[in-house]
Amino acid sequence: MKSRSDLVVSLLRKIADAVSSMSDDDLNRLVQGKVIVLTASPSTPVVPKKARSTKAEQLTSDDLNQLRTELEAFTTREEGIALLESRCQTREHLQQLQRLFDLPVRKDDNRARLVNSIVEASIGYRLRSRAVQGSDSRK
Amino acid sequence: MKTVAVINYKGGVGKTSVTANVGAELAWRGHKVLLIDLDPQASLTFSLVQPDDWEKNYASSKTIKAWFDSLDDPTPTLLSGLITTPPRVAKHLVKRGRLDLIASHLGLIDVDLELATQLGGGTMTQAKKKYLKVHRRLLEGLSDLPNNYDIVLLDCPPNFNIVTKNAIVASSHVLTPAKPDFLSTLGIDYLKRNIDTLVQNYNEYAEGIDNADPIEPTILGIVFTMIQEYADQPISAQRAYIAQTKKLGIPVFNAYVKENKTVFADAPEDGVPVVLHAYSNNSHIAVRQGIEQLVDEFKTKLGLS
Numbered sequence: 025m026k027s028r029s030d031l032v033v034s035l036l037r038k039i040a041d042a043v044s045s046m047s048d049d050d051l052n053r054l055v056q057g058k059v060i061v062l063t064a065s066p067s068t069p070v071v072p073k074k075a076r077s078t079k080a081e082q083l084t085s086d087d088l089n090q091l092r093t094e095l096e097a098f099t100t101r102e103e104g105i106a107l108l109e110s111r112c113q114t115r116e117h118l119q120q121l122q123r124l125f126d127l128p129v130r131k132d133d134n135r136a137r138l139v140n141s142i143v144e145a146s147i148g149y150r151l152r153s154r155a156v157q158g159s160d161s162r163k
Numbered sequence: 164m165k166t167v168a169v170i171n172y173k174g175g176v177g178k179t180s181v182t183a184n185v186g187a188e189l190a191w192r193g194h195k196v197l198l199i200d201l202d203p204q205a206s207l208t209f210s211l212v213q214p215d216d217w218e219k220n221y222a223s224s225k226t227i228k229a230w231f232d233s234l235d236d237p238t239p240t241l242l243s244g245l246i247t248t249p250p251r252v253a254k255h256l257v258k259r260g261r262l263d264l265i266a267s268h269l270g271l272i273d274v275d276l277e278l279a280t281q282l283g284g285g286t287m288t289q290a291k292k293k294y295l296k297v298h299r300r301l302l303e304g305l306s307d308l309p310n311n312y313d314i315v316l317l318d319c320p321p322n323f324n325i326v327t328k329n330a331i332v333a334s335s336h337v338l339t340p341a342k343p344d345f346l347s348t349l350g351i352d353y354l355k356r357n358i359d360t361l362v363q364n365y366n367e368y369a370e371g372i373d374n375a376d377p378i379e380p381t382i383l384g385i386v387f388t389m390i391q392e393y394a395d396q397p398i399s400a401q402r403a404y405i406a407q408t409k410k411l412g413i414p415v416f417n418a419y420v421k422e423n424k425t426v427f428a429d430a431p432e433d434g435v436p437v438v439l440h441a442y443s444n445n446s447h448i449a450v451r452q453g454i455e456q457l458v459d460e461f462k463t464k465l466g467l468s
Binding site: 152158 | 348349352353355356398399400402403406407410411
């Protein structure tokens with residue numbers, strides 16, 4: 025049987041977990057002493073982080089160059105987004121592509137921002153230029 | 164004599180700094196350079212002439228506005244009569260070349276409106292004639308300049324109004340400073356579109372009306388400015404926009420102007436472009452060397468011996 029101090033530690037840990045997932049509004053309400061209900065999901069076995077995700081294989085340089093070629097041939101952003109969604113399963117894959125395009129790689133960028141930066145560097149800049157110049161710049 | 168319009172539709176891209184420093188470096192290397200400030204903000208003018216000096220000695224009759232205002236007078240002012248030599252720069256160019264200035268005026272914005280009223284006409288032929296007359300003002304004015312200048316740099320306002328169009332028509336070449344960021348690179352596209360349209364319209368009207376020589380300003384290229392460096396190259400956020408501009412087929416200078424707020428912030432106040440300062444600090448020297456490399460490339464592209 026666990027000691028009292030172990031139980032207190034366990035309880036505080038659960039409270040900390042619950043608080044960390046609360047919204048700012050709920051946190052404010054809690055600080056102001058308003059009653060809220062904290063719900064805790066049934067305890068789940070803790071899986072060590074390293075075991076939870078096995079590192080996905082990196083894309084090879086051939087894969088990357090192939091992706092680059094395809095992206096640069098597209099004429100719409102949607103085609104690029106679809107390609108990246110289907111072929112880049114991890115953030116690391118997208119960051120590899122960012123490096124290939126010599127784009128700034130920011131650790132805190134989420135997947136959507138990563139995809140957007142690659143699409144803009146491969147497709148978007150052409151569309152912007154064409155839009156501003158007009159499809160026929162002589163007009 | 165080469166005539167180069169320094170222009171970007173987007174403001175705040177370092178256009179005046181490029182004009183002043185390229186002009187000053189060329190003069191340091193022995194060339195005779197004339198700067199003409201066509202921007203009503205008069206930033207180039209106030210980089211070389213103290214505003215109180217300008218008000219006392221330039222504003223009433225010694226600016227490009229006076230020239231535009233007098234064009235329809237019986238005895239119009241000549242551009243050559245407006246040339247001054249800013250004394251603070253001249254001190255740095257003893258036994259070198261020459262850096263002269265035709266100053267701008269804060270009221271130059273009204274000139275654009277005045278010129279616009281001169282457009283139009285009862286018939287298409289009249290309208291075309293007026294179009295050519297209004298857009299050729301500066302081209303014809305420059306022909307009055309003394310022959311001893313190697314190069315004229317026209318510092319244009321960040322718009323595409325009639326004064327700017329006059330500068331393009333009068334120029335053999337166009338130089339475009341730009342920051343490597345999203346909005347500034349959009350400005351490049353817009354500028355390219357407007358220059359193409361202007362050249363096409365002008366040449367079409369000129370051919371049909373008076374068989375005058377067509378204009379064909381050569382795009383020297385984009386000079387990227389305000390570059391932040393890391394490991395001796397632009398930071399990756401800026402490299403991305405530089406690469407995209409190159410991929411669009413627009414000529415881009417390899418050299419660039421480095422960002423350094425310490426160097427550039429007060430340079431206009433002392434009236435001497437940064438490239439003429441004998442800095443001993445490493446970061447200052449790096450800025451100066453960047454401008455020197457830019458001028459090397461500029462001279463090559465321009466064919467200025």
